[in-house]
Amino acid sequence: MKVITVREKILKANSQAARENRARFSRKRIFVINILGSPGAGKTSLLEQFAKSGKIQFAVMEGDPETAMDAERMERAGASVVQIITKGSCHLDANMVQAALPRSDLDGKDFLFVENVGNLLCPASFDLGEHRRMVVLSTTEGADKPFKYPAAFKTAQAVVLNKIDLIPYIDFDMDLFTRGIEQVSPKAKVFPVSCRLGEGIDELIDWIEGMKK
Amino acid sequence: MKVITVREKILKANSQAARENRARFSRKRIFVINILGSPGAGKTSLLEQFAKSGKIQFAVMEGDPETAMDAERMERAGASVVQIITKGSCHLDANMVQAALPRSDLDGKDFLFVENVGNLLCPASFDLGEHRRMVVLSTTEGADKPFKYPAAFKTAQAVVLNKIDLIPYIDFDMDLFTRGIEQVSPKAKVFPVSCRLGEGIDELIDWIEGMKK
Numbered sequence: 001m002k003v004i005t006v007r008e009k010i011l012k013a014n015s016q017a018a019r020e021n022r023a024r025f026s027r028k029r030i031f032v033i034n035i036l037g038s039p040g041a042g043k044t045s046l047l048e049q050f051a052k053s054g055k056i057q058f059a060v061m062e063g064d065p066e067t068a069m070d071a072e073r074m075e076r077a078g079a080s081v082v083q084i085i086t087k088g089s090c091h092l093d094a095n096m097v098q099a100a101l102p103r104s105d106l107d108g109k110d111f112l113f114v115e116n117v118g119n120l121l122c123p124a125s126f127d128l129g130e131h132r133r134m135v136v137l138s139t140t141e142g143a144d145k146p147f148k149y150p151a152a153f154k155t156a157q158a159v160v161l162n163k164i165d166l167i168p169y170i171d172f173d174m175d176l177f178t179r180g181i182e183q184v185s186p187k188a189k190v191f192p193v194s195c196r197l198g199e200g201i202d203e204l205i206d207w208i209e210g211m212k213k
Numbered sequence: 214m215k216v217i218t219v220r221e222k223i224l225k226a227n228s229q230a231a232r233e234n235r236a237r238f239s240r241k242r243i244f245v246i247n248i249l250g251s252p253g254a255g256k257t258s259l260l261e262q263f264a265k266s267g268k269i270q271f272a273v274m275e276g277d278p279e280t281a282m283d284a285e286r287m288e289r290a291g292a293s294v295v296q297i298i299t300k301g302s303c304h305l306d307a308n309m310v311q312a313a314l315p316r317s318d319l320d321g322k323d324f325l326f327v328e329n330v331g332n333l334l335c336p337a338s339f340d341l342g343e344h345r346r347m348v349v350l351s352t353t354e355g356a357d358k359p360f361k362y363p364a365a366f367k368t369a370q371a372v373v374l375n376k377i378d379l380i381p382y383i384d385f386d387m388d389l390f391t392r393g394i395e396q397v398s399p400k401a402k403v404f405p406v407s408c409r410l411g412e413g414i415d416e417l418i419d420w421i422e423g424m425k426k
Contacts, residue, residue: 006219038251039333039362040354065334067361088364090303090334118362119334120252121278121303140353140376141253148280149252149331151301163353169382196383
């Protein structure tokens with residue numbers, strides 16, 4: 001007897017679409033980064049900083065349960081952007097990205113950033129066809145999060161610790177955070193940043209550029 | 214032809230278990246509040262403040278994808294607590310609550326607070342058998358969240374806006390937040406609080422006590 005759960009079926013179909021996406025991105029020489037994090041961690045703010053830097057040529061896909069507010073922010077920042085509204089669904093999947101691709105203007109771009117739905121759990125299970133994964137965690141969410149929500153961190157090559165400018169006003173245990181990353185994702189590179197003040201962004205952009213080579 | 218999706222089946226089974234839970238809570242004269250919010254919004258900190266106040270007699274169920282860190286915090290605060298570890302699952306459901314009930318010490322308690330998994334999306338779809346729903350949003354998550362993640366707010370009777378002490382250090386648009394709540398959940402009562410400084414907690418406890426009457 002062969003038992004395939006609904007979840008396995010969904011993930012299998014997703015993997016197939018993800019493989020197709022990845023092959024297409026490679027043909028176009030576009031390097032794709034899937035950005036995960038809780039609502040308000042600072043994913044869009046990070047992309048605004050990338051646009052402001054002018055150092056990398058990129059397009060954006062924005063995933064949100066509702067509204068095109070993030071795409072509007074990216075347009076104001078001068079970035080080429082497509083909004084995917086999931087109508088409440090808790091993650092992007094590879095088919096959504098595939099469907100949005102014809103509307104993406106990738107000409108002359110080196111990178112595509114896919115900003116996933118704000119959720120530290122479900123998006124971790126869905127390969128979109130990306131080359132790298134980045135988790136954004138803000139200091140205000142608390143230093144215990146890598147231990148409590150390990151899945152996203154485990155699958156990420158980079159962890160961006162945002163809102164370091166607020167550390168003086170909160171009780172953030174940097175040592176606990178560091179131990180959490182060491183336990184659940186020891187190979188991930190950690191980038192402390194403040195999107196509000198533009199601090200630490202250059203180091204992150206250097207890493208992104210280095211990944212492509 | 215009758216088509217029932219997997220999601221409908223899951224939600225139907227959940228509703229049945231939720232009804233059983235609600236009947237059991239009513240027999241025991243326990244008033245149950247389901248607390249929703251993103252990771253780090255301040256759900257556990259709020260419960261610590263309730264324990265500190267000594268004004269209400271309550272037990273807690275803690276839902277987390279991994280670890281018993283939140284239950285340990287509640288024990289240190291002197292509260293009676295049961296930890297539900299979902300093993301990565303993105304929400305509590307009524308069966309998990311039902312299975313945890315025999316381990317809950319509800320004697321002499323008036324309230325049971327169920328702290329859901331940190332996730333502003335999936336928990337909104339699952340009735341646990343609670344009497345009221347409360348969403349905790351922190352100012353650092355951004356004022357646009359009611360528009361972008363409406364489901365949780367729509368189903369809540371109370372919205373707790375936590376971390377108001379950090380407003381001077383961030384760009385929080387209170388007017389946008391207020392318009393968001395008015396649009397998606399006009400009947401919800403809003404409680405601005407600072408769990409860190411203990412501000413606004415008394416008003417929230419008064420509301421909770423009033424609900425029970």
